[in-house]
Amino acid sequence: MSLLIKNGRIITATDDYFGDILIDGETIVAIGNAFDEGDLDPEQVIDATGKLVFPGGIDPHTHLAMPFMGAFSSDDYESGTLAALYGGTTTLIDYAIQSKGESLYSTLNTWKQKAEGKTYGDYSFHIAITDYNDDVRNELKDIIEKEGISSFKTFMAYKGSLMIDDRQMLDIMNEVKKFGGLIAVHATNGDMIDYLVNKYVSEKKLSPLYHYLSQPEITESEAAGRFIDLAFQSGVKAYVVHMTCEGAINKVRQATLRNQNLFIESCPQYLLLDASLYDKDFEGAKWVMSPPLREKKDQQALWSGIQQGLIQVIGTDHCPFMWKDKKKGEHDFTKIPNGAPGIEHRLELLYSEGVLKNRIDLNKFVEINSTNAAKIFGLFPQKGTIAPGSDADLVIFDPNKEHTISVDTHHHNCDYSAYEGWKVKGKTETVILRGQIAIKNGEINIEKGYGKFLKRKKPL
Numbered sequence: 001m002s003l004l005i006k007n008g009r010i011i012t013a014t015d016d017y018f019g020d021i022l023i024d025g026e027t028i029v030a031i032g033n034a035f036d037e038g039d040l041d042p043e044q045v046i047d048a049t050g051k052l053v054f055p056g057g058i059d060p061h062t063h064l065a066m067p068f069m070g071a072f073s074s075d076d077y078e079s080g081t082l083a084a085l086y087g088g089t090t091t092l093i094d095y096a097i098q099s100k101g102e103s104l105y106s107t108l109n110t111w112k113q114k115a116e117g118k119t120y121g122d123y124s125f126h127i128a129i130t131d132y133n134d135d136v137r138n139e140l141k142d143i144i145e146k147e148g149i150s151s152f153k154t155f156m157a158y159k160g161s162l163m164i165d166d167r168q169m170l171d172i173m174n175e176v177k178k179f180g181g182l183i184a185v186h187a188t189n190g191d192m193i194d195y196l197v198n199k200y201v202s203e204k205k206l207s208p209l210y211h212y213l214s215q216p217e218i219t220e221s222e223a224a225g226r227f228i229d230l231a232f233q234s235g236v237k238a239y240v241v242h243m244t245c246e247g248a249i250n251k252v253r254q255a256t257l258r259n260q261n262l263f264i265e266s267c268p269q270y271l272l273l274d275a276s277l278y279d280k281d282f283e284g285a286k287w288v289m290s291p292p293l294r295e296k297k298d299q300q301a302l303w304s305g306i307q308q309g310l311i312q313v314i315g316t317d318h319c320p321f322m323w324k325d326k327k328k329g330e331h332d333f334t335k336i337p338n339g340a341p342g343i344e345h346r347l348e349l350l351y352s353e354g355v356l357k358n359r360i361d362l363n364k365f366v367e368i369n370s371t372n373a374a375k376i377f378g379l380f381p382q383k384g385t386i387a388p389g390s391d392a393d394l395v396i397f398d399p400n401k402e403h404t405i406s407v408d409t410h411h412h413n414c415d416y417s418a419y420e421g422w423k424v425k426g427k428t429e430t431v432i433l434r435g436q437i438a439i440k441n442g443e444i445n446i447e448k449g450y451g452k453f454l455k456r457k458k459p460l
């Protein structure tokens with residue numbers, strides 16, 4: 001199919017101009033000015049006058065259909081990729097979590113099976129290594145070079161389940177470095193948190209507020225600093241997921257004094273929501289996530305971190321749980337499954353709260369929503385930009401349309417919204433995925449299963 005998008009304001013990480021985009025099949029074939037439709041004879045034409053045209057969003061941090069803390073995250077690959085598309089995210093990179101005793105190949109196959117035939121949007125996986133041993137070490141080369149999984153996640157917290165120790169971390173780093181891969185980390189100090197959780201439980205302090213109090217800022221700044229030092233020592237490319245606070249950003253700022261391949265991600269919830277939500281008694285469980293929401297001063301530090309280039313990526317850590325699952329922790333915060341929904345709202349929140357409030361410009365908006373993730377995770381230039389030869393993954397965005405985020409209108413399979421009642425200006429109008437009009441007029445136009453697994457290259 002050929003498709004011509006006319007008169008849009010095209011925004012990439014570096015450019016901002018008016019033009020026409022010609023798509024043939026799955027690929028952008030030409031960009032120009034005032035293309036003559038008669039000569040091109042496209043099968044479809046979209047007039048994007050007055051609209052912004054962005055590269056499709058890439059969310060490199062999601063948890064779909066994940067078994068966790070006695071429940072399953074409530075979006076699977078069908079509903080999760082659908083909600084993502086409605087919000088302008090055309091590609092996501094989900095976390096395949098190794099179970100104890102399992103090989104990395106088995107982990108990858110298990111998660112591929114969950115996704116296969118179900119997805120609307122394109123997808124890949126990072127593998128989270130939770131049980132490291134010689135057999136796992138020996139799999140790393142093939143997983144990177146043959147399977148196209150070039151990033152691995154490690155946990156410095158969730159003691160007793162997901163957490164690994166520093167010695168294991170260093171060995172993983174050194175092995176992954178040999179093959180050009182990247183190590184991502186959930187950087188909070190598992191022992192400190194475990195100590196504080198036990199203290200509050202023994203004092204019968206069991207409301208969601210104590211989830212927050214058991215993960216103070218220093219648990220994150222300490223672990224982030226330690227991880228950054230370990231990564232520097234090994235020389236591996238390193239990525240800290242969901243950074244939330246000033247103390248951790250300051251560790252990143254210090255590391256810029258030395259030449260290190262270090263990338264940082266934060267999430268909309270840490271930029272926009274704060275810990276006062278834990279004062280709402282059990283309703284605070286809606287925002288029980290790890291790390292927890294922080295303070296206003298941390299939001300300011302994160303926005304500054306984006307402006308200063310210390311934070312390169314905004315993902316969502318989308319990990320929704322139904323309220324009935326959250327209620328398992330009604331009398332004990334340690335039983336509240338950690339996570340919240342957000343995959344659909346990333347672009348509109350960052351546009352409304354970021355661009356329109358002059359915290360970021362349009363180029364930075366594209367950088368943090370799409371281009372940098374594509375570069376860091378080995379998808380660029382197939383994904384993450386608008387250029388001839390790139391996949392035709394495009395968002396046509398109405399900068400003036402106002403709407404209110406609500407459980408009544410979101411596409412997440414979750415019975416509450418983390419942003420209920422939040423008013424935003426700017427809305428994804430049309431979404432194109434590999435040349436197909438996927439979302440138009442609020443309707444999905446592609447079949448389930450259209451989304452494809454992406455083998456990734458090594459990080460740039």
Ligand code: DUC
Binds near residue numbers: 186289290319339
């Ligand atoms: N944090 C969450 O809140 N949920 C999933 C995993 C994580 O690290």
Ligand code: ZN
Binds near residue numbers: 241242290291
């Ligand atoms: Zn995490």
Ligand code: ZN
Binds near residue numbers: 319
């Ligand atoms: Zn996560």
